[in-house]
Amino acid sequence: MSTIDDADKLQNVAKWFVLKRGKLTSNVGESGGFVRTSDDEPAPDLQYHFAPSYFMEHGLANPEEGRGLSIGATQLRPESRGRIALASEDPFDAPRIDPNYLSEEKDLEVLVEGLKRAREIASQSALSEYVGREVWPGEDAQSDEELAQHVRETCHTVYHPVGTCKMGDDDMAVVDDELRVHGVEGLRVVDASVMPTLVGGNTNAPTIAIAEKAADLIREERTRAEREPIPADDD
Secondary structure, eight states, X not given: OBOHHHHTSHHHHHHHHHHSOSGGGOOSXXXXXXXXXXXXXXXXXXXXXXXXXXXXXXXXXXXXXXXXXXXXXXXXXXXXXXXXXXXXXXXXXXXXXXXXXXXXXXHHHHHHHHHHHHHHHHTSGGGTTTOOOOTTTTTTOOSHXXXXXXXXXXXXXXXXXXXXXXXXXXXXXXXXXXXXXXXXXXXXXXXXXXXXXXXXXXXXXXXHHHHHHHHHHHHHHHHHHHHSOOOOOOO
């Protein structure tokens, strides 16, 4: 167990450079798991990420001393919806983004349950030789409200936002089922933004699949165009 800062020390950099071993070989998210918070859930609504290091605030707020491990709970099917809008007429201005986290109470409830189950995992005998004092949220946070307050103060994405150019035929949809932007000729959107809702896990592989499908669509479209006869010139 270690910290992100510890991995960047000169001896660890040298070990990786020479031997391709050591702490820098870790991808931080060493393992994971999927959990239903209720038997009534049709599919897992929690995803866990296990890291052999402290990972607070994206790894930027690690304790100055000591080593640790992290168990992070992710709400897989959030009901809260954010908003994105233009900040001005200048295309180089950053957009206004309101993630609107935890605007739906269900999301908060799932994450509180996620914290409780993370504690259950950490208390298992298989981890006893590695687990010491709980740093975040700390042993003083025991009630649901105390855990909920911790969630409100610390929740963030795991870099999987989607849906800003969602696929569909309703008023909020941006692209159709062939990834073409409604009302614009010759323009497609090919990334995670076309997903109407989050998939039940990481978004990388589904985004690659979307790109592969887009390539097929574009190839088929060009093949059809090449096969169409060219109209004869009446002159």
